[in-house]
Amino acid sequence: MKSKLIEMLESRKEEIIEIRRYLHENPELSFQEEKTAQYIADFYHGKDVEIQTNVGNGYGMVVTIKGEKPGKTIGLRADFDALPIFEETDVPFKSKNEGVMHACGHDGHTAYLLVLADCLIQLKSEVAGTIKIIHQHAEETPPGGAKSIMESGLLDDLDAIFGIHLFPFDSAGTIGYRSGYAMAGRTYFKLKIQGVGGHGSSPHSANDSIVAGAYFVTAVQTIISRRLNPFDVGVITIGSFDGKGTFNVIKDSVELEGDVRYMTVETQQLIEKEVRRIVKGIEEEFGVNCELTYTADYPPLYNDPEITLFVKSTLENTNDPDIKEIIEGPMLSGSEDFAYYLEKIPGCFFYIGCKPKGVEKAYFNHHPKFDIDEDALLVAAKSVAQVVCSYSE
Incomplete structure (x- = not known):
């Protein structure tokens, strides 16, 4: 089955690229992906699968492929929302929706998974177990789509879950x-x-x-420098300080907004405790009243060590000319709501290099000039196919 699946994917490389370009031209923001969801549903129309739409808190979709041989139940996920960014790339399939752009590769994620799913459907007689294809909405905007899809109960029977992300950290x-x-x-x-x-x-x-707010800006940085273990990772960013007024008037109120990143649940809890402690201290020291909104969006993403080792070993032994190098990547300070799946289901989320050919340094995800080497789409499809086939054996 594995060799048949790989051959089918190779023969449909141009189709994967065509789907990606269509999605790139027609991006939709988180929780507004009605037409994208319909495009995905239409792709599966008439195929021998079970389709559940509007899963979770938006346009999520779970497509169940039941193999004709006994085996495990596996989940494969791709997200399909875009970002509120004015595209600045020079490509013929540039976004037609002004101010909205697939600047994070979700168009590519969806394109590869659609074709991979279709190939698996055609090979149902040789598929062992059940494969659930998760087309997820709203990865970019909290509370995201993953948490609500997990809460639907449709994935409770999964033995493992896998996902990928396109990153231009290296070449296809x-x-x-x-x-x-x-x-x-x-x-x-x-x-x-x-x-x-x-x-x-x-x-x-x-x-x-303003004085109280300025103290807060300085004080919260001491959480990282003086409360956090130097070997742990944490970041606190004040992204907005709304204190606009008049030069000779003392402001009666200000609002600050910020972002916190951390690599473990323990660090998350420590930072929250210290932020709340500082806020209480500011109230006491400056005689002000503080109203704090503190919302944990996405948890740290934890890849199951045993399954991650399995993925690494599988990909290292593919002997596929398109899969050239398997590397251990660094921890990433960005966040991903795939973490919600991994809180409950053992699995692995790995990265696909997609740096455009001929560039020394690529524009990273979320940049208005973000682009990919479309050869990476076949690499994504083939690598996930290899993992699925090997895990089902």
């Missing part, structure tokens, strides 16, 4: 893996500080919220 043919904690968790916070406004000449009769 290079595949990266990371065992254990591989991608950071993420928390959003907003702090409103309410003081007492007044005249700039009389600060003693007011209570300056």
Whole structure:
């Protein structure tokens, strides 16, 4: 079966590219992917599969392929939402939806998985076990789609789950893996500080919220430098400080928004505890009232060590000229809601190199000039096919 599947994928490389380009031209934002979801559903129309649509809190879809041989139940996931970015690439299939762009490779994820799924459907008589194809909405925008799809119960029977992400860290043919904690968790916070406004000449009769906010900006960085173990990873970013006013008026209130990243649940808990402690201290020291919104979006992504070793060994032994190098990648500070699947299901999320040919340094994901080497799409399809076939044996 494995050799047949690989041959089928190779023969459909141009189709994968064509699908990717269509999706790239027609991007839709998280929770608004109605036409994309319909395109995916239409692709499966008339095929011998079970299709469940509108899964979770949006346009998620689970397509179940039941093999005719006994075996395990495996999940394969690809996301299909885009980003609110004005595209600046110079390609003939540029986004037709102004201000929306597939700048993270989700068009490629969906394209490879559609064709791989279709090939598996055609080989159902040789497929061992059950394969659930998860087309996921809203990866980019919290609360995301993965958590709600998990809560649907449709994936409760999975023995393992696999996913990939296109990253231009290296050329097509290079595949990266990371065992254990591989991608950071993420928390959003907003702090409103309410003081007492007044005249700039009389600060003693007011209570300056800007001073309190400025102290908070400095103080939270001591969590990373003085509370976190130097061998742990954590980042606190203040992305917005809304204190616009008039030069001689003391602001009565300010709002700050920020982003927290961490590689373990323990670090997540420590940072939250310390942020809340600092906020209470600011209230006491400056005599202000604080309203803190602190929302953990995506957990850290944890790749099961045993399954990750299996993926690594499988790909190293493919003898496939398109799969050229398997490398251990670094921990990534970006976040991914695939982590919600891995909280409950053992699995592996690995990386597919897609750096465009002829460039020394590629534009990274989420950049308006982000682009890929489309040869990476076949690499993604073939690598996941190899994993599926080997895991089912």
